[in-house]
Amino acid sequence: MHETALMAEVLKIVQQSALENNLPKVTKIKLAVGKLSMALPKALIFAFQVLKKETVCEEAELEIESKEIVLQCLDCTREFRPQDYHFSCPFCTSSQVKIIQGRELHIISFEGEENELGSNCGSTLVKSQ
Ligand SMILES: [Zn+2]
Numbered sequence: 001m002h003e004t005a006l007m008a009e010v011l012k013i014v015q016q017s018a019l020e021n022n023l024p025k026v027t028k029i030k031l032a033v034g035k036l037s038m039a040l041p042k043a044l045i046f047a048f049q050v051l052k053k054e055t056v057c058e059e060a061e062l063e064i065e066s067k068e069i070v071l072q073c074l075d076c077t078r079e080f081r082p083q084d085y086h087f088s089c090p091f092c093t094s095s096q097v098k099i100i101q102g103r104e105l106h107i108i109s110f111e112g113e114e115n116e117l118g119s120n121c122g123s124t125l126v127k128s129q
Pocket of ligand 1 (some may be wrong): 073074075076077078090091092093094119
């Protein structure tokens with residue numbers, strides 16, 4: 001399953017980072033999941049519940065931040081959010097657009113037991129299509 005592989009990758013990165021930061025226990029993981037990432041939040045949560053067992057993330061909770069699709073017009077360079085998957089520019093009607101947000105799936109941050117303020121590991125890119 002697609003989401004299982006993605007979540008395994010996320011956990012690998014978090015575990016590695018927790019080790020480097022001397023965190024014996026991870027309490028929370030925050031993920032950004034784009035609406036075009038092809039990963040279903042429900043499936044990600046399910047995979048997380050299964051994969052976190054017997055890892056430093058065993059008691060961690062997963063928070064998913066859904067990212068809206070944002071496009072940029074290549075002709076007039078304006079940014080816009082497509083309505084109903086209508087991917088042409090609302091300003092100049094060009095269909096030459098690029099996706100600047102919505103395909104990402106990355107770790108926003110995670111928190112460990114020894115750092116209540118959160119250990120921000122940056123925006124580690126896990127997958128980008
Ligand atoms: Zn345009």
